């Protein structure tokens with residue numbers, strides 16, 4: 001090994017979340033609105049999920065995943081007092097890009113004027129933002145970037161049917177975008193303390209979107225009307241989430257020998273209040289420490305974690321210098337965490 005092959009030395013680089021932003025489609029669809037188009041009730045949806053309304057995008061009104069993502073990242077850049085030209089890398093976590101290529105991140109980067117910053121998408125469904133956050137952190141800590149824009153965006157309602165046929169799935173989801181800007185910081189104590197990223201493709205058939213007949217992962221799915229729509233075994237995903245959430249919290253805390261109450265805030269993927277209640281009870285956490293906003297947005301896939309974090313920051317509920325754990329689970333199946341010292 002020559003001296004040129006040595007890893008770069010120098011002081012450890014801190015990483016800070018310098019700004020956050022979010023963007024929502026303008027159309028609000030309440031549970032009462034859904035009652036008019038399918039056999040469901042506000043009572044059923046609230047009791048089983050905690051959701052009261054969600055946003056539904058209109059692509060004809062300029063609300064594509066790329067447009068919502070650009071709006072969210074523009075807001076995060078303004079919040080971070082950062083010019084688009086300072087961004088070294090744009091990462092978009094999404095599973096609903098408008099086209100197979102260009103990536104959502106390339107479109108967002110160009111729209112905002114990030115010049116020739118690197119840009120790419122990652123797809124880990126609802127876990128996508130948390131995975132992207134872990135990845136972006138490492139680019140900065142490793143000295144390869146100084147400023148990274150991360151967007152979590154999905155327009156999942158493209159893959160739903162608001163009718164009796166799709167009622168067990170369509171009542172759960174909504175569209176949104178959330179973003180953060182990460183910057184290198186002189187304080188080496190700031191940044192990610194521990195993380196976990198996991199996947200189990202062997203259970204992919206519990207939550208997936210078949211496009212062609214031969215994409216069917218579950219042989220019992222034989223109805224052609226299902227092609228292009230979210231297929232979900234709700235009870236299997238529920239059990240998976242209820243067991244994995246506490247497991248990944250413990251795994252992450254164990255890495256840094258920390259107790260659950262040493263974390264100031266748990267920013268969790270918003271899929272079902274019952275899933276979050278189970279985690280809260282298991283660790284004896286207050287509602288303030290593990291907050292919920294899904295009653296207004298439903299499950300917004302990769303946008304759910306950054307959307308909630310942006311709301312909490314704007315409401316002054318994120319302690320400066322505090323410890324925050326971001327958590328998500330979703331299709332793949334995937335699950336993961338990112339524990340930060342802000």
Ligand code: UT7
Nearest residue numbers: 039040041044048126167168171234235237238271272330
């Ligand atoms: O990012 C990950 C995304 N996914 C999740 O997190 C989903 C996790 N799973 C869940 O949240 C829950 O399983 C659901 C909310 C999806 C469903 O709740 P559940 O308590 O597991 O209900 P179920 O699927 O067992 O259905 C109970 C009943 C059924 O009727 P019968 O067979 O008991 O007569 C369903 O047909 O509820 C019926 N049902 C509905 N009724 C009114 C299903 N969907 C609806 C609906 N409105 N929208």
